[in-house]
Amino acid sequence: MRAREAIDVLARHRGDAVAVCALGMAANEWWAATKSEDSFYMHGAMGFAASFALGLALSLPQVPVWLINADGSLCMNLGCLLTEASQAARNLKHFVVDNGVYQTVGGLPMVNEARTDYVAIARGAGFARARSIQELDDLERQLPGIAAEDGPSFTVLRVEPESGFLRTPPMTYEGPEMKYRFGRALERRFGIEVFGPQGY
């Protein structure tokens, strides 16, 4: 399956989930599929969308949080799996778009390309629910169950690398504006106070 197809399936099944996207391809494709303001799109801190999603999930334990990670970002911070497993947030689902390359910079190969078993790494870190999916119809079939099961779970979406640059444009507003749109969206949806009475 292709990354866009896999992301489209996730977007259709997200339900009420709040999403956190790793920078680059994951964020750009999620924006293209959802145009959602109740999603956080990382601009930097490669590898740490996972930690950001964990902090959000622990803070809103009744809200499903979906992490749309990518293999390059996961490898930048594999230790996140230890922390996620130890915290055992039931509302956190970790998806990894795995194409074996650094797609955003033109498809250069990942370290240890095609020989790394991320599911085995996640299980070794303490995830009880970890699987890899590489066919689109299989993803369609499994995703309702993944969405309904208790987290933390870890799902690798094995997709084909694209040739060259993936040209999906990034979201159309930048850092501080995205902060306020995301925070205000969560305030409206969940009745929480992210910003104080003076707006900061």
Add this chain to the structure above:
Amino acid sequence: MDVTEAIHGELTKCGVKLAASLPDDWVAPLIQRIAADNSIRHVRVAREAEAVAICSGAFFGGVRAVALMGATGLLTCTGELATLNLRHQIPVFLIVSQRGSIDDHRIYQEVQGRRTIPLLQAYDFPYHVVDRPDEIASIPDAFETCRLQKRPFVLFLTRRLVKGSAA
């Protein structure tokens, strides 16, 4: 005055409900005290930048958070502090041991002592040094300044504060 008890009390006044930590020996007693408080969700991390990003995510859940680490750990997460917290103007409150001070006779801490504050100044990250027990009461003001300035704020704990003047 028990210093860790006093800092813990001020963090409680700030409304802190989540703490993410990776210890060095100066902040370890404070981390252990916070870990024993059931009203604060404590997250042990494998790398200090995880603590930064966890606290940043907690901010959007409306939860006040603190990251605890040593000075060496702070140096490891300057990239994430810049490209996550500066980029998006997300406040994150860090409590950090001020290693490499003139009374910290550890050769492996001397660079941290010389270069950490100039590095924070280069990034324009505000900081505040707590050197005496009676200055611990400044923590709520520091926490509010962090939120108001919408960026990383480092509260340094000195050796004299955490180890005592006789240590």
